[in-house]
Each structure stands twice: as C-alpha cells, then as structure tokens.
Amino acid sequence: MEDGISALDVAEKVLLTWPREIAKPRVGLVRDWQRPPSWIKYGRFCQNNGLFHEFYEIHAYNWMEEAGRFDLIVGHPSGTPSRLDELWRKTYILERLLGKQCYPALDDLDMYEDKHMQFSVLRLLKFPVIPTWISYDERDALRLAATLKYPLVSKLITGAGAMGVAMIKSSAEAERFIRKVFSPHGCYRHWPYLRQKDYVLFQEFIPNDGYDVRVICVGDLAFGYYRRAASGDFRASGSGIYEKRELPEQVVHTAHRVAQALNAPYLSVDFLRNTVGEYLIIEIAHFNQIDTPEQLHVDGVPGAYMVDGDKPVRFVPGRFWVQELALKRVCERYIARRQQDGTQNMGCDWPQSVGRVPAS
Numbered sequence: 001m002e003d004g005i006s007a008l009d010v011a012e013k014v015l016l017t018w019p020r021e022i023a024k025p026r027v028g029l030v031r032d033w034q035r036p037p038s039w040i041k042y043g044r045f046c047q048n049n050g051l052f053h054e055f056y057e058i059h060a061y062n063w064m065e066e067a068g069r070f071d072l073i074v075g076h077p078s079g080t081p082s083r084l085d086e087l088w089r090k091t092y093i094l095e096r097l098l099g100k101q102c103y104p105a106l107d108d109l110d111m112y113e114d115k116h117m118q119f120s121v122l123r124l125l126k127f128p129v130i131p132t133w134i135s136y137d138e139r140d141a142l143r144l145a146a147t148l149k150y151p152l153v154s155k156l157i158t159g160a161g162a163m164g165v166a167m168i169k170s171s172a173e174a175e176r177f178i179r180k181v182f183s184p185h186g187c188y189r190h191w192p193y194l195r196q197k198d199y200v201l202f203q204e205f206i207p208n209d210g211y212d213v214r215v216i217c218v219g220d221l222a223f224g225y226y227r228r229a230a231s232g233d234f235r236a237s238g239s240g241i242y243e244k245r246e247l248p249e250q251v252v253h254t255a256h257r258v259a260q261a262l263n264a265p266y267l268s269v270d271f272l273r274n275t276v277g278e279y280l281i282i283e284i285a286h287f288n289q290i291d292t293p294e295q296l297h298v299d300g301v302p303g304a305y306m307v308d309g310d311k312p313v314r315f316v317p318g319r320f321w322v323q324e325l326a327l328k329r330v331c332e333r334y335i336a337r338r339q340q341d342g343t344q345n346m347g348c349d350w351p352q353s354v355g356r357v358p359a360s
C-alpha cells in the first residue's frame, strides 16, 4: 500500500479541511476489480486526510455485522447486472436501516448503468437526450416499430463498451427482434447469464462526426476527452481510440448542470454531435474506468476546467485522481449531514499505526 500510494503521487494531493466539531468517519473500503483499481486512490485520500480506513468485505456472508465497524462505505462498483443487484440490496440496508453513508449512495445506484432510468430522468429534467422509446409490451413495441425511422439503435438497459448496442436496419428486423425478446426465453445479447427479456429500448440513430465526447464532472471541476469509432463501426465506446484535446464549452456547461441536478459526486456525461452541430446526451455514468490522472489535455497540457455558473470555463493545469476528488465531495456531504443533524457519530481520528489497508 505504501509503495502503491507513492506511485500515485504524480497527482496533486486532494485535501479537505475537516471541521473540529465533527468526528471523522471510519471508512470501509470496498475493493474493486478495475485495472488499475480505484480503491487505491480512495485509500490515498483517506491516508492524506487522516481518515481511519480498512477493507470492508461487503460480499461476505457477515457483511451486516461487519458494517458496524464503519460510518462511511466507499467503493467503485462493478457495472455487471449480478453485482448491481447485490449492491442495490446491500446499500438499501446499509443506508436506510443501519444508518451508514455509502458511496455510491442509493441515489447514485438508481441511475448507474441503467439506460432506462437515465433517459427518463434526464428527459423529465429537460436535458437534451437522444430521442428514445422504451416498451415493456410486445404489441405496443410492434406498433412502435411500424412507425419508427430506420436505421435505429437498440440497447440493453445495462451494458458498457457498446457490448449491448446494435443497429436495426429495417422494421422487419425490428419485428423479428421484438418477437424474440418477448418470447419465453428472451434474446441472447451480451451477458452470458442474462438474456434481454420483456423490454426493448430503441433510440433514434444520430448521424454524427464519428466521435463521442465525454465530460467528467466532479464538483466545479470538469475533465474529458473524445472517443472515435473504429472504421466500419458506428460505436465509439469500446473502440479504445481516445483523443485528448479541448472540449466544447457548451458541453462542459451542460454536463456540469446535469451533475448538479443529480447531486452526483462524480458524473460523466457522453454526447454525440449531430449533423446540425447540436450535442445530444447518449448516457451518463457515476463511475468509469480511470487509467490516468490526466483526464483532460488542452494543447498537450494535463489539467481541469473550472466551471463557475455560466461564465467561460477556466483551464487549470495539473494532474488529479478524479476518484479522490469524488471522495472529497462525498466527505463534504458527510460533514454537511452531520452539521445538519447536530449529532456526533462514533468515528475517530486515524492513529498513524492502525487502520492501514494491507498491501494487495
């Protein structure tokens, strides 16, 4: 862990001024399987800010008893449906019945890796989302398919790297697909253990310039980059082709407004630019695979945009682990809640010799 942490020191330390009257939380770190993992960055934040932290084995049979050791439970969740099911159940119990604060919180999990929820919520909040139709009724879906324009895009509710995203070229193809999805066995798509069954999610196909733009928002800082579709494919996500350069100012502002509206500690917002130059939201994510502390480059320089209302964004050079910035936001939320209830928790300062996360 010590070595792991010093290897992370290429990025700025993220420090939080802790109010004296609020006891620091005991942090339970849930290990993730990202390559590189996020828990190391959460651990570095805890270490630099004197927060007690130990691993929390949330997947083990005794997770409820073990939760008693912590006040704040933090981890980068897996986006696979089986793990999301587990985490939603456990977060509900941890937050609602055991009084813990969790990151991700239930509010984050409501939308993380759920394209149905994301579209519905963002549309209701009047953000510019790609026109989408979701039906859980076979006859309704067949009627819909007869009226839509082709090609259209079909998506799984949960999926990443474009694995659950396909183009449907004609109404006949859509009809065959709908019948299969609503058949007793559903339709095999991407997850080996989970078939697409009893819903379709169709989206207008947006002709575009071959790129999608991702804006990552953490508080008033924004980062981001472009991904380009490989030749012969319309899907930029999962192509592995990244370009880091200046982001259009208007998408930074829109993404920042989305993150604020959802009160998300971390949020990435992906956009496509249509042929008349409008940016439409494809999807949002409360967590992403983060490989480097350089999630934005402007003219080859790593840094972040500072967002201040509708004023022009300001570029500040630097290297940041966005996971640490997100955990700082989570801790600020923890402090605000404690100040609101005026109650003290059972947390403690982290003595230098205990509570260290062992080397992985």
Ligand SMILES: Nc1ncnc2c1ncn2[C@@H]1O[C@H](COP(=O)(O)OP(=O)(O)O)[C@@H](O)[C@H]1O
Residues within 6 Å of the ligand: 130, 153, 155, 159, 160, 161, 162, 163, 164, 165, 203, 204, 205, 206, 207, 211, 212, 229, 234, 235, 236, 237, 238, 270, 272, 282, 283
């Ligand atoms: N409606 C659409 N029209 C055109 N291209 C799209 C549309 N939706 C997605 N794409 C392309 O497909 C890629 C994957 O779609 P996305 O919904 O982001 O799935 P995933 O969650 O797997 O990343 C996007 O990065 C984008 O390039």
Ligand SMILES: [Mg+2]
Residues within 6 Å of the ligand: 160, 161, 162, 237, 270, 282, 283
């Ligand atoms: Mg995507």
